[in-house]
Amino acid sequence: MALSADGEATHGIAPQILAKIRVREEHRFRERRPRSQQLHAEAREHMPHGVPLHWMSQWGSPYPIFAERASGARLTDVDGHSYVDFCLGDSACMFGHAHPAFTAGIAQAAELGASYMLPTRDAIAVTRELSWRFRVPFWQLATSATEANRFALRIARMFTGREKILVFNGKYHGSVDETQVELRDGRMAPQHGIIANGVDFDRTTRVIEFNDLDALETALAARDVAAVLTEPHMTNIGMVPAAPGFHDGLRRLTREAGTVLILDETHTICMGPSGAIGELGLEPDMVVLGKVLAGGIPSAVYGMSAAIAQSLESITRGPGINHYGFGGTLAANALTVRAIRVALDEIMTEATYRHMTTIAEALHDVIAAQIKRFSLPWHVSRMGARVEYLYQPSVPRNGGEAARARSDEIELLSHLYFANRGLLLTPFHNMALVSPSTTLADVRAYDSVFSDMLGEFTQSPVPHTNQHQDHDSHI
Incomplete structure (x- = not known):
């Protein structure tokens, strides 16, 4: 050479x-x-x-x-x-591009009106199927995985009353501000290219290496972490599979610390109709899935346990107009929901x-x-x-x-x-x-x-x- x-x-x-x-x-x-x-x-x-x-x-x-x-x-x-x-x-x-099932479903939905700010029957079918596939019973919709991750983190903070989140070095969960960190010489630093002039990372975030249960136990010991946000296997930095026993330890340690476990399946959905959650038999508190569901139309979903859903209903129960820091006019629009239903019913088999x-x-x-x-x-x-x-x-x-x-x-x-x-x-x-x-x-x-x-x-x-x-x- x-x-x-x-x-x-x-x-x-x-x-x-x-x-x-x-x-x-x-x-x-x-x-x-x-x-x-x-x-x-x-x-x-x-x-x-x-x-x-x-x-x-x-x-x-x-x-x-x-x-x-x-x-x-x-x-x-x-x-x-x-x-x-x-x-x-x-x-x-x-x-695949222009999948016939997507093009037919989207065309039909467009003829009926794309967005109502009202639910449709498709939403019931979609969330019922997601509950079965991903092992959490309650769901909401967003327009991107970035949005869904941002909303899931906000809900986890509301649920726990805590501020910090924990992510793994080399991750990518969209452009969520608090996740834009990396380990540099063993210390947390803003991710390459990120100017930390809007987020106090020391206040909001911890970052450790994936597959390191000892570091995870230490990071959760103070019981001040609202959520661990992770992919089941890492994909953004290159493929980094979870080591044997890692997920068992991750689930045990987050439960012991009262920390919400959020699994981001946006890329690991490539593993099967139920993503890595189905393939590996995982038990998250919340699930995020974006990008792949609607044939190229912006789409995302996020699911949660019954306990988190009950808390969410209590916190967001009116009165008056209040967005509670998450949501969006185009989230759950009728056209996107129809496309997601087509994916789940006809394509993701x-x-x-x-x-x-x-x-x-x-x-x-x-x-x-x-x-x-x-x-x-x-x-x-x-x-x-x-x-x-x-x-x-x-x-x-x-x-x-x-x-x-x-x-x-x-x-x-x-x-x-x-x-x-x-x-x-x-x-x-x-x-x-x-x-x-x-x-x-x-x-x-x-x-x-x-x-x-x-x-x-x-x-x-x-x-x-x-x-x-x-x-x-x-x-």
Whole structure:
């Protein structure tokens, strides 16, 4: 393997190799996407970074691909290029773009009126099904997982009379202010890029490493923590699975401390129709689920135990107009509720997940085989329909370890390399998501591109297959 000037390779890849490939790949990207480049120039006149959400500028390409349309696991851009989409709106369209059941249900709901500020029969069906799937009996709706997490934390504080919350290093629960922290040299600090001029984190928050029950016991000992907010397995920093016994300890310690346990299933819903809660047999006090439920329309739900629901009813029982610090005019609008009902009744089924898991297993296996083939010190993990690799040999135990197994340089170039060959990966990750429309042929296309890329990264000769040539021809 070629090394950098000082003899160091970054996670097994020499930096100067990455730099050389990036120059070529950026040229290729610009040459083949003139319409996206033109639109981006126009967009910069009125939008920071030339995008309506700054995340959209972080794909690793010289400028964003402007999308034209998408269906199933395929996306077409304004320059006419077609892509196999392993991003799927960063999970928002986990069940495929323009799923026929969603489009029919949403069209019907739009004809009847989109938002009433009144309940519908769909809301009864939705909350009944959510109660069965996620093991908490009472539910409310929001417009995003960020909102749902914010509302759940406020309710937990109202219920307990406490102020502090606890999160795990490397987490992401949306843009909730109190969660924007990390561990730096063993101490809590504002997360990278966060200016702490609006929140007194020392007053509101504690952060520890995931899977550390000793640290959790210490953090809860003062009995001043209203809620622990966590994913069942960590996903944002890279996949960090809960260690054996962690969830049993987490549940025991939160109960002993009188602390509400909130499980955020927004990404772990990829594991099955009842998410990780169903797969792992978990017993939360509150549940948050967002993003995936309505076919790409903003949506979220949050559930709670009977005791918390009873307290909530008591606290929010009028009189007069009062929002109590949570809610929203568009939360639980009739169109979104209909879309969620369609998802639960027709799409998020055992059969759907069996197909997604089968394809994801195949994707995991080809990635693992290529990592082994090129003797790279990396590993790949699968979580239901979600597959992701990190740049260390073993699965990380916590967020701090996972962060050290990341490389912006490799990840950003990988996304550009794949996009230039007709495959989209999720920004900020090496994550690939499998939808009901994803096929084994899509996995073979991924395998071919991944093999070529690793061959170039490691300067190892790789046979060029006809299958890859065919896939590459439309880009």
